[in-house]
Amino acid sequence: xxxxxxxxxxxxxxxxxxxxxxxxxxxxxxxxxxxxxxxxxxxxxxxxxxxxxxxxxxxxxxxxxxxxxxxxxxxxxxxxxxxxxxxxxxxxxxxxxxxxxxxxxxxxxxxxxxxxxxxxxxxxxxxxxxxxxxxxxxxxxxxxxxxxxxxxxxxxxxxxxxxxxxxxxxxxxxxxxxxxxxxxxxxxxxxxxxxxxxxxxxxxxxxxxxxxxxxxxxxxxxxxxxxxxxxxxxxxxxxxxxxxxxxxx
Numbered sequence: 575x576x577x578x579x580x581x582x583x584x585x586x587x588x589x590x591x592x593x594x595x596x597x598x599x600x601x602x603x604x605x606x607x608x609x610x611x612x613x614x615x616x617x618x619x620x621x622x623x624x625x626x627x628x629x630x631x632x633x634x635x636x637x638x639x640x641x642x643x644x645x646x647x648x649x650x651x652x653x654x655x656x657x658x659x660x661x662x663x664x665x666x667x668x669x670x671x672x673x674x675x676x677x678x679x680x681x682x683x684x685x686x687x688x689x690x691x692x693x694x695x696x697x698x699x700x701x702x703x704x705x706x707x708x709x710x711x712x713x714x715x716x717x718x719x720x721x722x723x724x725x726x727x728x729x730x731x732x733x734x735x736x737x738x739x740x741x742x743x744x745x746x747x748x749x750x751x752x753x754x755x756x757x758x759x760x761x762x763x764x765x766x767x768x769x770x771x772x773x774x775x776x777x778x779x780x781x782x783x784x785x786x787x788x789x790x791x792x793x794x795x796x797x798x799x800x801x802x803x804x805x806x807x808x809x810x811x812x813x814x815x816x817x818x819x820x821x822x823x
Contacts, residue, residue: 667700774803
């Protein structure tokens, strides 16, 4: 019996069956044979929604901002304006404690001192402002300019005329404003300028002999949200009282 012979050339090996169309390894990404869809409940857990957390953070930030704004407004509302007690007033600017208490001012400041010249008009600017912690939290200021023609020249009549002309020049302020004559000194008038709603202001002009005073009193009442003017009759009363004291000598 002859032994089976093996071909030397691989091409001579018995023909291997080739895969038929539709058969063969699955394409990449295709579930392998025998794969089954996992039952419900398996697989990665669903992502949790964080909408509530984000909304809570936003609300918290808004509350903190509002609290800061309200806190700042409250501290400003409680804060009292003004500075120190000020300087000692000169004789031309002195007022009684009664007037200062009525005006809620006690701190003096000499804005402009009169000149030392022997001749000519002497001008002085005085200001009474608030002392912090003493005059309240509502802003007030009482100031006045003093025009002294007593030594303007060697002729007294001429000095009186100069003072009268100076007083008359201020009547231009009355244009478009409420003006009311007063019975203080030789000539006097109170003017109510058109002021903003959050400010009260009056101007009082008065002449006695060779001296003219231009008095101004102004301020506002502090509110939690906005400021407002204070009663006009209170402002007039302070200006009139100050004018009566300044012209009493």
